[in-house]
Amino acid sequence: MGARVSVPADRTTGKPPRPLRPASRRAATAGILEHLDCKHVVILVLGDVGRSPRMQYHAMSLASHGVRVTLIGYSGERCISAVEDSPRVDTSRRFNPPLSGRWGKSLNRRAYLLFAGVKAVALLARVMYELVLVAGRPGGGGGAVADSGGFGGALRPDAILVQNPPSLPGLACVYLACLLRRCAMVLDWHNLGFTMFGCGPRHPLVWITRRAEGFFGRRATVNLTVSHAMRNWIKENFGVPEGYVVYDQPPEFFRPPTVPERHELFTKLNRTNPDFADAIRKLTLASLRGESSAIGGGGGGSDGNDRLGHGNDGDDGTDRPHPKKARGHSDDNSGSGRSDSDSGGNREVTEVTPPPTARTPPAEWEEGDPAGQQRTLFTTRSADGVYELRRDRPALLVSSTSWTPDEDFSVLLEALRRFDLRTASGASPTLPLVMVVVTGKGPDKAKYVARMRAATMSRVAVCTAWLEPEDYPLLLGSADLGICLHTSTSGVDLPMKVVDMFGCGVPVCAVHFECLKELVQHGYNGCVFRDSTELALQLEALLDGFPRGGSELDGYRSNIKEVQRWRENWDEYAWPIFSKIGRLRAGPTNTRGVGVRGSTRGDIFSNARGGGWSTGGLAESVVVPATLLLVLLVSVPWLSHSLESWAADGAAAADRWRRQWT
Template sequence: MRSVVVFVLGDVGRSPRMMYHAESFANDGFETYIVGYHGSKPTPALLSTPHVQFFYLHQLPQFFSRLPFMIVTPIKIIHQVLAVFITLLFTVPNTPEFIIAQNPPSIPTLMVMWVISYVRPTKVIIDWHNLGYTILALKLGETHLMVRLAKLIEKYFGRIAYAHLFVTNAMQDFLVTRWNLRGLKIVLHDRPPSHFHRCSPSETHELFCRLDPNLTSCSSLRSFLPEFEVPYSTPFTMGVPTAPSIWSLRDGTPSSVHFPTLRAERTALLVSSTSWTADEDFGLLLEALDIYNRVASAKGGEKTLPRILVMITGKGPLKDMYMGKIQRTQHAWDFVRCTSTWLDTADYPLLLGSADIGICLHSSSSALDLPMKIVDMFGCGLPVCALDFACLQELVRPGWNGLIFGSSEELAGHLISLLRGFPRSPTLETLKSAFVKTLESPSPSSAHSFSSSTDVCQGVGSKWEWTSWADNWNEFVQPIVSESHISQQ
């Protein structure tokens, strides 16, 4: 079989785009070797795909993390270089025809790929998710010597590859113009896998029966939500009793309820997915929720605006700080509650597919990438409110599939507009209708039209269309790795 290495210098389970690449290569007939760090569980679809093998890199011993940043960084890089070379040159069987590597991190990924391409007859594909030096600049500042050195390294070693994949048109334009990249150049917008979808009431009911411990462990949250009794009801659904049908939950608990329906008096469900890093300002969300709570609490507001539950998913370094701030603030709120949860890969799309509004606070360090979290939300038919930056309108069309904000006041205004009259809010239903039409009537050429059409990127012209990751990958990546294309080189 033909072979490929999918390389991630990070947690494989938290690198969805690279896992989707691996699944696509395997389905296209490649023996697929995934190299990266062990951590979160990979997607179930990838684990069940034939001809996929995992080779996990050894982590730097934990005690090194207590050293100062300037000392531990070079030690970490040397350890990574040795681990990657040993794995790619000696552990992975045979010589892979392709190595597709995620960037960032750029150091030492791009240097290692550059050397490997000369040592072994392997074609390197760089998947440009963002620019590594701009992420480092968030920590050290743009003028720091290490940031300037990182930029030079990224520019030099990332210039030459068999192919370059970009997550946005803006990133392609920037890198081709400024860095003079050599090799095939293709824009591959992120798309979710085909199993991401809008949930039925039964799926929502089953999900929140499983999430019941998360909701009931906090007494203030339990008293905030409508009364419910699992498995007969949840804060968002109500089971309809039937006689002799037996409906079993995933954990095997039987219940004499069937065909759950959404509760008319339910709390509005908002979801924000995050890595809890410096490029997402949750202080902005807190301010917006405080404004919403004041408006909803004012005379007359309680009759038109619902209570809202904000579920924040993800792990990261700033989680404890922000969740502590949330806990100290929300005790004074009557209409808003926030909770943080970590979901397995099977439940995450179900939460998105059950929510009413998605919130994205991602502010791109380079202003050239797009948040994967919005892609996941769109795959589940979920409209978003997204923090604005330069190329966001390649993905979000304001007033069509979501709304864009630049301040906490603007975000609060969007939430008030979308939720007034909930659950029968005309504004929210208008945004949801864009997904219903698209998901029910997919266009075979939708991936191409959305990826290349200037009109669509600017939010005008032909109607907005959507497609799955598999359709997009087969149209743009499969041709450049096909045997017929290679033989013509």
């Protein structure tokens, strides 16, 4: 038998110390685990994860630092390849939205209140089930420190990252899950959820959502925002002591494409997208009829400074991007499409002047060319493999939209109509043909597509496209000008589509709202407009003489060649926060916020305001048992299916009753 080891007595009582309780054991091992960085983060998106690029970029960056990531959200579009192919990112926890089937839609039309209540309960059950009982389980994306915490054997994450909006019930679920799993709550503010309902400020839904956002924002461990304006707003109105700005920045795959990449993209779209092919044919016929004179030719500079309209309030044309936008590096491929180089043995040339004898009309695609030449409306490929941008090509404009009421697409249609009338009158003979490609999905798409098809424009063609994730950056980079119609519901968020366009080296015309000047500087990297008349004047000024070099458009493009990339910005501003979460994971409990351990006054994790529930005291004695009982009741895997079946039977019964009495 081993020798007996004496236990020193407590100096104050003279009695041997009591055995360490679990919380005390965690505090005692703080010194051992303090060197560990963040190991596991759960990301919750109450929406289609494939259409949430910022949250995918968070997952991509966390995985690059060796962190295990579990993505929870709705299924739908494919995620970017960097997320899908990463062995450290688990995307298997995506699920279909509750009541998304045919009978759910029928119930929504006939009994909306019943539909909303059943959907909220089913969604609450599924999200709590994923956050508390599934996330981090071995084989399910778990790579965290082995600390089951007694919840179904699931490994406890270091942090749960949730986007806002949507606000409810996601924020409540994450807050309760952080109490149960004893982890940090990281709230990423994309916008203000209560501003997105389109109701008045006195509406009960707006009132509840606003107060819920303030309540959970004050109790989150860390608040991230997309702009300085949003950080200041939640501090002044919600009482959030401090927020940390993590700007949206383009990843490395948003870059100017090479000429061969453009050629292959246009070829693919012409073959697979009927709407794109119809637009190509329309512009081809317009050129053959001679409706556009001197395309790309003509002299005379553009005096667009007098015609660009108004910019941001106080703009004098000398503004420069904020330091975070200007401190980036130039992408290695940023000039690959603008100079002679070798790419896979094929020489690519930016501009080629056509023979002066006869101008070859644009053609959508010529596979049977006797000379072996392949031609699109924008590019050509010779028999010896030389790719060239056509000198007589039309201007390509791209607009990314979600087809929602906060993006009034009629402004762009009216501006294009004015532009078309201007060229038809012959007042500006150096204006080119224009092709506009609109990407995205949304509820108002059908309405505006019908208006697009009804428009009678002879020199402008508009088409829609929904692209694969790998094709979207190529299309943006192939554009000559980007159009942003985003009008912020809150006035404090920034459009991510503009960031993507800047990453591809494309200037932007954006509709004005208050904090847009944090991103777009009028007269430096783009133009800001307030109505369709102003946008039409800007299009005329920027496209005059296209594609002749030395224009104002080229000046804007040169000002955005160097842009900070997502990885650099994230590593500088976001990773220190997540790294600190990991190092403080095993420390003592802090009573000032959810899941905060080892925090001291002045530390970044002292941001959660006092008065919130902690992981000790009231939380452990009342809140945690009560919440655990609720989770056990509503988190059974088959519960959501039972609720859906019950709702379907109710809808069928209501339909029979209606037919019987009408």
